[in-house]
Amino acid sequence: MFNAVIEAPFGKVGIRTGDGAVREIVYLPESTRAFAPDCPLAERAVAQITRYFASAQVDFDLPLAPLGTAFQRRVWDGICAIGAGEVLTYGTLAKRIGSISARAVGQACGSNPFPIVIPCHRVVSASGIGGFAHHGGDGFFRDVKRWLLTHEGVSIR
Incomplete structure (x- = not known):
């Protein structure tokens, strides 16, 4: 389940959060239903990603889950x-x-x-x-x- 799905110039972007961090960002097809963020961290991620779509010169400052090797x-x-x-x-x-x-x-x-x-x-x-x-x-x-x-x-x- 996503905490937000937003419109993107190429389709949609899904955002998952949990435990105070962004846990995943996913590229989704245009057919995916968009919906507003359901928590403050998802709102913050949406705002920063939306700014990136307007101008590539964006510095992200999102807390990212400590994933990966x-x-x-x-x-x-x-x-x-x-x-x-x-x-x-x-x-x-x-x-x-x-x-x-x-x-x-x-x-x-x-x-x-x-x-x-x-x-x-x-x-x-x-x-x-x-x-x-x-x-x-x-x-x-x-x-x-x-x-x-x-x-x-x-x-x-």
Whole structure:
């Protein structure tokens, strides 16, 4: 169950909260029913994500649940250091965080429970846009990634 589902330029965004933290942010298709936040933390998340949709230059300050493995958190911290309008390849991010595996970085990106707030869309393949949210190939998720990158002024094929 979501605490809020909001309209997004590419469909909807669902937000789950619990125990004083954001627990998950999910990209949802247009057909999903939107509804207003049901708690103050969901209201805060909605406000910040909505500001991002208006301008990519938003700093998020949401409490995030301590999810993921130590390696995933290291990757997600590395992602947070990538500014709006910038991209890194999986391999470059791997080197920055002291990993030898671009593939492992890609898997950690796909497991990110807080997209937009932890902007995993800013990590791309050396040969193009790459996958998104553990979805390869064209379709809804890659279209979301394209929208997010275009919104930030990045053009990737």
